[in-house]
Amino acid sequence: MPIKRTYGDLGDACRAANALDLVGDRWTLILVRELILGPKRFADLLESVRGITPAVLTERLRTLRESGIVEPVVLPDLARTRAYAATAWGRGLEPVLAALGRWYSAGPDPATSGGMTPDALVIAMRTMAPPVAGETPAVEFRLHDDRRPGPPVHHYHAVTINGILAVRAGAAPNPAAVVTADATAWGGVVFGGLPLTDAAVRVDGDRDAVLRLVRLYAQPA
Structure with missing residues (x-):
């Protein structure tokens, strides 16, 4: 070599x-x-x-x-x-x-084409995290990769810190809502404008808190 x-x-x-x-x-x-x-x-x-x-x-x-x-x-x-x-x-x-x-x-x-791993999708959410006016309820994400057989579930959460949406690894202590989804499907909702009613995305808890989060990413930079 x-x-x-x-x-x-x-x-x-x-x-x-x-x-x-x-x-x-x-x-x-x-x-x-x-x-x-x-x-x-x-x-x-x-x-x-x-x-x-x-x-x-x-x-x-x-x-x-x-x-x-x-x-x-x-x-x-x-x-x-x-x-x-x-x-x-x-x-x-x-x-x-x-x-x-x-x-x-x-x-x-x-x-782009293809899918995203949970970590890749969360890194993208961190990259594009928008400024936030006021506080937003904590939302937890339980993401997996449907391209893998028996995929493990990874936990993340989003909270507002000093006017910035912080997306972090780990479960939230008391989330207002929990999103359970394939990472690519959730990415389609956050970045692709797909409806939250997508069958691959489940929301437990305050659905309005999740919709508010999605709308934040839809705002012009």
């Missing part, structure tokens, strides 16, 4: 170029996206990062660990499951992903 030469090896001192040496390979930023909100097992990453092979995933995780972007962790379960998480420095790549998403959205053809 030929030795990979970095931009630094080639004499380019630009820090953006050197950053691309760390995260510019295919799959790498997608892996980081899936780890920003919380740890995942190897098998979870293999399912979430669509198209990646076990060998490539192993190599990318090794590189990210050596770079200090990802670290191995042990989950607090009875089996003490081994997993991977983004480091504090690695989580600093979220604004980079957000900037890429906004850049693509401003292009001549921002349409």
Whole structure:
């Protein structure tokens, strides 16, 4: 296998170029996206990062660990499951992903196809979080990915903090409403203007709180 030469090896001192040496390979930023909100097992990453092979995933995780972007962790379960998480420095790549998403959205053809993982959809909600006048009731999201067999359910919630809608991982203590949905279907409601009556989206609790949240995302930026 030929030795990979970095931009630094080639004499380019630009820090953006050197950053691309760390995260510019295919799959790498997608892996980081899936780890920003919380740890995942190897098998979870293999399912979430669509198209990646076990060998490539192993190599990318090794590189990210050596770079200090990802670290191995042990989950607090009875089996003490081994997993991977983004480091504090690695989580600093979220604004980079957000900037890429906004850049693509401003292009001549921002349409996309396929589906979204729960974390990818929530990262998108964080990227496009609108300013809020006043307070909004807490809404919890229980999202899964119907493209996976027996998909696990991931918990998130949205609350208002200092006039900004904050979308975070984890369940809400006392949500006004709970949305249970396939992540792609919920993304269609939030970003695609699909009706909340979609059969793939279930709302328990205050439906008006969910409608208010959806309308916030429909406002012009």
